[in-house]
Amino acid sequence: MRVRFAPSPTGHLHIGGVRTALFNWLYARHNNGAFVLRIEDTDKDRSTDEYIEAIIEGMKWLGLDWDEGPFRQTERFDIYNKYIDKLLEEGKAYYCYCSPEELEAGRKEAMKQGRALKYSGKCRDLDAVQVEATHDKKPVVRFRMPSEGQTVVNDLIKGEVVFDNAQLDDLIIMRSDKTPTYNLVVVVDDADMNITHVIRGDDHLNNTPKQMQLYAAIGYEVPKFAHLPMILGPDRKRLSKRHGAMSVDAYKDMGYLPDALINYLARLGWAYGDQEIFPRQELTEKFSIENVGTSAAVFNPEKLLWLNAQYIINTPAGELAELVMPFLIKEKIVDKDQLPDKTWLSKAIATLKERSKTLIELTNSLRYYIAEDVEYNEKAKARFLNHKSLPLLVELKDSLGTVSDFSAPELEQVFKAVIDKHDIKLGKLAQPVRVALTGGTESPGIFEVLEVVGKERTLKRLEKAIQTINKARS
RNA sequence: GGUCCCAUCGUCUAGUGGUCCAGGACGUCGGCCUCUCACGCCGAAAACACGGGUUCGAGUCCCGUUGGGAUCACCA
Numbered sequence: 001m002r003v004r005f006a007p008s009p010t011g012h013l014h015i016g017g018v019r020t021a022l023f024n025w026l027y028a029r030h031n032n033g034a035f036v037l038r039i040e041d042t043d044k045d046r047s048t049d050e051y052i053e054a055i056i057e058g059m060k061w062l063g064l065d066w067d068e069g070p071f072r073q074t075e076r077f078d079i080y081n082k083y084i085d086k087l088l089e090e091g092k093a094y095y096c097y098c099s100p101e102e103l104e105a106g107r108k109e110a111m112k113q114g115r116a117l118k119y120s121g122k123c124r125d126l127d128a129v130q131v132e133a134t135h136d137k138k139p140v141v142r143f144r145m146p147s148e149g150q151t152v153v154n155d156l157i158k159g160e161v162v163f164d165n166a167q168l169d170d171l172i173i174m175r176s177d178k179t180p181t182y183n184l185v186v187v188v189d190d191a192d193m194n195i196t197h198v199i200r201g202d203d204h205l206n207n208t209p210k211q212m213q214l215y216a217a218i219g220y221e222v223p224k225f226a227h228l229p230m231i232l233g234p235d236r237k238r239l240s241k242r243h244g245a246m247s248v249d250a251y252k253d254m255g256y257l258p259d260a261l262i263n264y265l266a267r268l269g270w271a272y273g274d275q276e277i278f279p280r281q282e283l284t285e286k287f288s289i290e291n292v293g294t295s296a297a298v299f300n301p302e303k304l305l306w307l308n309a310q311y312i313i314n315t316p317a318g319e320l321a322e323l324v325m326p327f328l329i330k331e332k333i334v335d336k337d338q339l340p341d342k343t344w345l346s347k348a349i350a351t352l353k354e355r356s357k358t359l360i361e362l363t364n365s366l367r368y369y370i371a372e373d374v375e376y377n378e379k380a381k382a383r384f385l386n387h388k389s390l391p392l393l394v395e396l397k398d399s400l401g402t403v404s405d406f407s408a409p410e411l412e413q414v415f416k417a418v419i420d421k422h423d424i425k426l427g428k429l430a431q432p433v434r435v436a437l438t439g440g441t442e443s444p445g446i447f448e449v450l451e452v453v454g455k456e457r458t459l460k461r462l463e464k465a466i467q468t469i470n471k472a473r474s
Numbered sequence: 475g476g477u478c479c480c481a482u483c484g485u486c487u488a489g490u491g492g493u494c495c496a497g498g499a500c501g502u503c504g505g506c507c508u509c510u511c512a513c514g515c516c517g518a519a520a521a522c523a524c525g526g527g528u529u530c531g532a533g534u535c536c537c538g539u540u541g542g543g544a545u546c547a548c549c550a
Contacts, residue, residue, distance in 0.1 A: 008550045043549055100548065107546085111475065117546045118476090140548055158479065167477055167546090175548040182550045206478055206545045229480075229543095236542065264486095267499090271487050274498040293487080295480050296543060303486065303500040313513075355512040415509090430509035442511035 001033035001196045005059075005066070006186070008040040009051035012247035013058035015299065016201065016231050016239050019265045023228060024199045025064045026266070026287040036193055037069035042185055044074070058248040062258045063280070071193075073185050080180040083188050083218060084141055084173060092217045093173060095139035096123040118169045141174035143184075143214060151209035156226035156289050158202070163209040171210055187211050191220040199289075202227035203238075226289055229269055230296045239299055255327065255359030257315070260308040268297045277310060309357040317346040317353060320362065324349070327363040333370055340370060348452045351444035365443075369452055374439035374461060381435060381468070389432035390469045392418060396429065397462040406455040408447035415447070436465035 005021040007013065028035035037059070041047035056070060073080075087093035096119075103119070110117045124144065145168045153161040173184035180188075190198060205227045215222045233243035240246070251261055263278050270293065272278070272286045312320065321342055328334045348369045349362065356362035368374050376385070399414050419429055430446045437458065443449050450458050 006550090010550075040550060046549070096548095103547085110546095161478070163478075169546075172548055177548080179548090181548070186550080201544090202479065203544055204550090207550095227479085232543075234485090238544075267486065269486090274488065276486095276499050297487090298485060300485050300500065306500055309513090352512095354514090357512095426509045428509090434510060440510090444511085446509060 001028070001031050002036060002194055003028050003033060003197050003199055004036035004038050004069075004190070004193065004195050005064075006038040006040050006189075006200075007055055008043065008046075009048060009055060010043065010046040011051060011241075012249055013055045014239070014246045014248070015251075015265070016246075017055075018058070018062065018064075018248055018261070019231055019268065020199070020201055020228060021059065021064050022062075022262060022265055023270075023287075023292070025066075026284055027197065027199060027289065028067075029284040030287045033196075034067045035065075036071070036195065037066040038071045038073070038189060038193070039069075040073055040182065040185070042073050042179060042182065044179070047074075054249065061252060062248065062262060068193075071189075073189065076185075076189070077180065079192065080185055080188055081178075084180065084184070087143065087173070087217060088141065090217075091144070093141050093143050094124060094126075096142045096170075096172070097126075097137045097139045098122055099137075118167075121170065124170065138176040140172045140176050142170040143173050143210075143217070145170050145210065145213055151212055153205070153208045153212065153225060155205070155208075156197075156224060157229075157292050157294060158205065158227055161205065161208075165209075165213075168210050168213065173214075183207065183210060184214065187214040187218065187220075190223060191215065191218065195223050197224045197226060199226045199228065202229055226292070228292065229294060231268060232296050232298045234298060236296075236298060243299075255361065255363070256304070256308050257311045257323070257359070260304070260311040263311070264304045264307050268299070269293050277307070305357050312356055312359070312362070313354050315353075317350040318342070320349045320353065320359075321345045324359050324362055324366065327359050328366065328370070331363055331367075333363065333367050344452075351448045351452060355442075355444070368438040368440075368443075369449075372457070373464075374437070376435060376468070377440045380439070380441045384432040384435045384441070385465055385469050385472075387469065387473065389428075390466065392422065392424075392429050393432055393436065393462055393466050393469075395421075396433065397459060397466065400450075400455070400462070401459060403455070406451060406458075408445075408451045411447045411450050432465070433462070436461050 003024040005017075005024050007017050007021075025035050027033070037056075039052055039055070041052070052070070052072075059066070084093065088095075098120075106120050107117045119142070123139075123142070146165045149165045151163045151165055151168070153163070155161055171183050172181055174180050189195075208225055208227075212222050231239045233239050235243075248261075252258075259280060262280065262283070266278060266283055266287070267276065270287070270291055272291060278286070315323075325334075325339070329336050334340055345366075348366060352362055352365045356365060396414070396418050399418065400411075403410060403414060415426065415429060419426055422428075431441060434441060434443055434446055434449070437443070437446075437449050437453055453461070
């Protein structure tokens with residue numbers, strides 16, 4: 001079997017498009033079929049090379065690899081023209097000389113009268129004399145749709161959907177500038193590329209009977225169709241730019257992992273019992289069209305965030321070190337020419353994994369591990385760096401100065417000695433130290449923090465905290 | 475407005491006529507763990523849109539109502 005993803009490069013790759021691409025990809029991988037990438041760029045006014053590049057980059061980042069393409073429809077015009085000529089010759093299509101203004105007026109009138117917004121059929125059967133009278137106009141080509149009977153779509157997801165042919169419009173297959181339109185090229189390409197299963201959003205369901213008539217006119221076998229339910233925004237309207245950052249790039253920049261996004265999108269409209277987390281391998285193994293739901297789904301950012309956190313927890317620290325590097329550089333936490341030691345960075349990340357929901361959060365926490373110095377959060381400083389903690393900090397610093405094995409278990413002993421002596425709880429000591437080391441009141445376990453920061457910088461930061469307190473008192 | 479699609483907790487969903495006083499997950503609330511924050515664990519509130527059928531029996535099948543969505547371009 002062969003499937004395809006056919007985006008039009010009129011915008012960035014967005015969440016809805018990714019979901020369509022994903023289901024095609026999963027179907028292909030599950031069935032050992034071919035996944036074709038085709039760029040539908042026949043709208044010259046709105047398509048750009050930048051968007052084509054963005055779509056390709058997005059697909060690569062997501063790991064949705066394709067077997068053929070990317071094909072561009074603008075490079076295949078001669079093929080489409082051949083079919084347009086053939087349809088004209090056989091009388092299955094005709095030239096239409098109506099002006100856009102005229103058509104618009106007809107539509108308004110139809111809307112007013114409560115009829116379907118259909119072409120009047122004015123140019124359907126012009127005779128030679130009438131055509132002669134319009135010689136100075138640039139015509140479009142319309143497809144002659146049957147006006148009687150029914151067209152039945154046997155959809156893999158929606159089931160049997162019946163359309164009265166009288167409802168179908170004589171659609172334009174060639175513009176007045178002689179370029180072909182979507183409804184023709186999609187049919188010609190899917191046929192020419194031997195696509196066996198057309199999996200796409202259900203916003204295309206109404207187009208399907210028209211396209212089936214085109215298949216019949218051209219003489220091709222129709223593929224199987226599967227129309228995926230839409231993804232909606234929180235307002236239950238079709239997902240769009242109005243709903244904020246919805247491009248794949250945006251999620252990449254916000255520190256989401258591709259696998260988390262893939263997992264989330266797969267579960268939107270598809271389920272496998274009670275399972276929530278699907279490693280990619282399992283996804284391709286378990287995916288099936290039969291388990292795709294029929295109703296539209298609201299996009300839920302909170303659940304995606306939770307999934308991303310799960311994926312970060314389950315990703316080895318060494319891999320996260322690679323993934324977080326671009327963020328560290330972008331935030332100027334590290335210098336591109338002076339990268340931190342991989343082993344050390346992995347150790348730092350290991351302490352932070354389970355409290356970072358995104359790579360951005362991880363990046364920000366890493367700041368206090370990597371930087372030479374920390375800045376205090378004002379509230380934290382006021383609460384914990386004061387006369388009460390001063391003697392404790394001084395004593396701890398002195399004790400730590402003599403420790404040779406600066407490891408968490410050893411450090412715990414040092415802390416224990418101090419709190420035992422003063423008969424206080426660990427928190428009384430740990431929080432001031434935490435502020436001194438990280439600048440804030442939230443961090444991994446304090447012994448781990450000390451170990452990662454290392455003896456030299458730990459002592460330096462404790463000294464700075466002590467001086468800060470003394471300065472405030474004088 | 476015409477046509478088409480859809481309808482289980484706030485959200486994603488399980489459920490394919492009896493095992494459902496409806497299960498899981500996110501979120502919310504409460505608790506445990508605890509050096510903070512998380513993670514983790516335990517618990518709670520929370521749904522079969524409505525009305526008719528069919529059937530011994532309906533969340534599950536049929537019809538209608540209501541509600542939502544999509545589409546009707548010389549866009550794709």
